[in-house]
Amino acid sequence: MTESTGLTYESFKHWRRTFEAGFWLTLYTLNALFNSIVSQIDHPGTPAWQPWLWEWSSALMLLALVPAVVAFVRRWPFHFDSWRVALPVHLLASIPYSLIHVGGMVLIRTAVHGAMGEHYDFGPWWSTWAGYEYLKDVRGYFGVVALLSLYHLWVARLQGEARLLAEPEVGPPVEPVERPERFLVRKLGKEFLVNARDIEFLQAAGNYVNLHVRGREYPLRVTMAGIEDRLDPARFIRVHRSYAINLDFLAEIEPLDTGDARLRMKDGSEVPCSRRYRAQLKDRFGEAASVA
Structure with missing residues (x-):
């Protein structure tokens, strides 16, 4: 049987890496942009640069973590027949994912606030992380996993699955x-x-x-x-x-x-x-x- 015409994996693979990098860069850039605008509206008395720092420091760390999540999903993929095994593994992985994300963005914010002659206060670490940041990060982590799983499914269909x-x-x-x-x-x-x-x-x-x-x-x-x-x-x-x-x-x-x-x-x-x-x-x- 002849193969279908149109977009082929052979043509797609030449710009696949560019597409993948561009997708994640665009996704987190737009997300940080919209969140910065909303955060600035929600904090009217705050200096204008601070809401932008908060959102972009978070986005930069999340973007930096994408290659690690890609590698982990490649090692522990989500499939209909194996999700029960993969789910607890990814739940455990979401913990260091969140800790690295939060730790990195706090360092960035502390450095920028210090350069501006101000002090940055993250708040009580455990309650702020466990009660707020991790709950956001675990949703974000599985959102990335879901996108990667759908993308891998599409690529598998495009290149042909034996x-x-x-x-x-x-x-x-x-x-x-x-x-x-x-x-x-x-x-x-x-x-x-x-x-x-x-x-x-x-x-x-x-x-x-x-x-x-x-x-x-x-x-x-x-x-x-x-x-x-x-x-x-x-x-x-x-x-x-x-x-x-x-x-x-x-x-x-x-x-x-x-x-x-x-x-x-x-x-x-x-x-x-x-x-x-x-x-x-x-x-x-x-x-x-x-x-x-």
Whole structure:
């Protein structure tokens, strides 16, 4: 089945990082701007710069924390089938998130107030943080998690999400289920098949393994250990804790001084090879520095 036209992951990925950075920057800038105006209206007798300092110091810290939340969501993603496990983990993570946010903004406010010749009083730390700041931060934290989860779902649909072909309920399977020759990829409501022999390399990413096929990435919800046992060992080999390659697409092996190696695939991609797995390559290719 042919893939849909229009916006593709291949075109989107070239400006994906710019889009992500711009989104969060725009979101927190607009939020700080509107909150500053409202705060200034709510505090008519306060010097005009103070409400703006309060809101922008908070926004700067929240923006600085976004990469940490992104990494944490990648490690503990929210899915319909795993949210009960992820929820308590994220509740615990929201505590240091809030403490860093509040601690950082208090330092910024204290420094600016000091430069203006004034004293900044945050108030009783425990009651102010636990009774007010954390209640706001936990809502904000899960708001960020929700946005990231929706975004990851959209990206997964855009790039195509692979799955193993299940054994049919009636009749014999169309291929070996334990070692499939093809993977079913669902992309923007359409389905097509990817041959296992066309997979150039595999990369672990949280609860997924990305299948790299002709410059495209298809996430498969499985662990690296789980998929490794179902690939043809004559063609695929593990080269790193997070990577496995198809030997048919290996172009060059570059030894490194650390004992590790850098693998160059025929499409120009580079894959790390750890010292632990480099011996397996030596067993297959001897001391050759490259393969045809």
